[in-house]
Amino acid sequence: xxxxxxxxxxxxxxxQAVLAGRPGAFERLxxxxxxxxxxxxxxxxxxxxxxxxxxQETFLRVHQCLHQYRGESALKSWIGQVAYSVGKRxxxxxxxPIADAIGADEDxxxxxxxxxxxxxxxxxxxxxxxxxxxxxxxDALPPLQRTVLTLYHLEELPIADIARITGLxxxxxxSHLFRSRRQLRExxxxxxxxxx
Amino acid sequence: MNHDExxxxxxxxxxxxxxxxxxxxxxxxxxxxxxxxxxxxxTPPPVALPADFAADLARRVAxxxxxxxxxQWLVGALVAVFGIAGGIVAWxxxxxxxxxxxxxxxxxxxxxxxxxxxxxxxxxxxxxxxRPAHRDSSRRQ
Numbered sequence: 001x002x003x004x005x006x007x008x009x010x011x012x013x014x015x016q017a018v019l020a021g022r023p024g025a026f027e028r029l030x031x032x033x034x035x036x037x038x039x040x041x042x043x044x045x046x047x048x049x050x051x052x053x054x055x056q057e058t059f060l061r062v063h064q065c066l067h068q069y070r071g072e073s074a075l076k077s078w079i080g081q082v083a084y085s086v087g088k089r090x091x092x093x094x095x096x097p098i099a100d101a102i103g104a105d106e107d108x109x110x111x112x113x114x115x116x117x118x119x120x121x122x123x124x125x126x127x128x129x130x131x132x133x134x135x136x137x138x139d140a141l142p143p144l145q146r147t148v149l150t151l152y153h154l155e156e157l158p159i160a161d162i163a164r165i166t167g168l169x170x171x172x173x174x175s176h177l178f179r180s181r182r183q184l185r186e187x188x189x190x191x192x193x194x195x196x
Numbered sequence: 197m198n199h200d201e202x203x204x205x206x207x208x209x210x211x212x213x214x215x216x217x218x219x220x221x222x223x224x225x226x227x228x229x230x231x232x233x234x235x236x237x238x239t240p241p242p243v244a245l246p247a248d249f250a251a252d253l254a255r256r257v258a259x260x261x262x263x264x265x266x267x268q269w270l271v272g273a274l275v276a277v278f279g280i281a282g283g284i285v286a287w288x289x290x291x292x293x294x295x296x297x298x299x300x301x302x303x304x305x306x307x308x309x310x311x312x313x314x315x316x317x318x319x320x321x322x323x324x325x326x327r328p329a330h331r332d333s334s335r336r337q
Contacts, residue, residue, distance in 0.1 A: 024254075026253070026254045026257060026258075027250045027251055027253070027254035028250075030249065030250035030253050030254065031250040034243070034245055034249060034250060035240070035243055038241075038243045038244075038245060039240065039241065039243075042241050043241070048244045051244070052244065052245060052246075055245060055249075056249075056253065059253050060253070060256070060257065063257045130232070131232075131236060134232065134233065134236045135236060135239075138236060138237065149237050150237070153211065153234060153237035153238055154237060154238055154239075154240055156215075174204075177207075178200070178203070178204050178207065181207050181230065181233055182203065182207075184233050185226055185229045185230060185233060188229050188232070188233070189226070189229055
C-alpha cells in the first residue's frame with residue numbers, strides 16, 4: 001500500500017464532462033466524492049456544521065480549479081488534496097495545531113488531547129465499551145494523525161496518495177501511522193487494561 | 197528486523213486480516229489489539245450532509261453562468277445605447293464644440309496652462325505604468 005493509485009479512464013472522463021459543462025456531471029462528481037470529503041474534513045475539524053460548510057467550499061473550489069487537474073493522479077487523491085487544504089486552512093485560522101511533533105510524548109496522548117477524566121478506567125471490559133473507549137482515543141488524536149489514519153484505513157488510500165494529499169513526505173506519513181497506532185494500542189493495553 | 201519494524205509488520209498484518217475478515221492466532225502479543233484498532237478505524241463516521249447536497253451544489257455552480265450571460269448582454273445593450281446617444285449629441289452640437297475647441301488651442305500654447313496639462317499627462321503615465329506591476333504582485337499572493 002505504498003504506490004500511488006493511478007488515474008482511471010473514468011476519472012479523466014468525469015473531469016472532462018464537468019469541464020465541458022455536461023448536465024449532471026458535476027452532481028455526479030460531488031456524489032462520488034462527498035463521502036471522502038466528509039471523512040477528511042470531519043476528522044480534521046470535528047464539528048458537523050463547519051464540516052458541511054467546508055465540504056461546500058471544497059467542491060466549489062474543485063469546480064473552479066478542475067482545469068488544473070492534469071490526470072496524473074487519481075481524481076480521488078486530487079479532490080482529497082483540495083479537501084485537506086480547505087480543512088487545514090480552517091484550523092490555521094482558528095489557531096488549532098494540526099499535529100503533534102513526531103516523537104514528542106510517545107508514552108501517551110498529548111495533554112491537550114487527553115481523554116476526559118470522566119472515563120472510568122476500572123470499567124468492565126465489555127466489547128462495546130472498549131470500542132467506545134477506542135473511538136474516544138481516536139478522537140483525542142491530533143487532527144493530522146486522525147486524518148492520516150482515516151485515509152489509510154477507511155479510504156484505503158496508499159501512503160503515496162496520502163503524502164500527496166497532505167503535502168508531507170511518505171516517510172512522515174508512515175511514521176504518523178506507526179506512532180498513532182502504537183499510541184492507540186498502548187492506550188488500550190495499559191490505560192484501560194485491555195488484554196492483547 | 198528491529199523492534200519498530202516488527203511492530204509495523206504486526207500493524208499491517210492486523211489491517212490485512214481485518215480487511216479480509218481473517219481470524220487467526222498470531223504469535224505477537226499485540227496482534228489482537230491491533231486488529232481491534234483496525235476495526236474501529238474502518239468504521240466510517242456518519243456523513244451528515246443533506247440528501248440534496250450534490251444537486252444543490254450543481255445548481256449553485258450552474259446559476260452564475262446564466263446570470264453572467266444576461267448581465268453581459270445587458271452591458272452590451274447599454275454600451276450600444278450610449279454610443280448611439282453620443283453620436284446623436286455629437287451630430288447636433290458637434291459644430292459648436294469644434295468652434296470652442298479651436299478657440300481654446302491658442303490658450304494651451306501659453307505658459308501656465310501648458311505646464312498643468314503636461315503635469316496631468318505625466319501623472320496619468322506614471323499611474324498606468326505602475327498598475328500592471330501591482331496587479332501582477334496581487335495575483336501572485
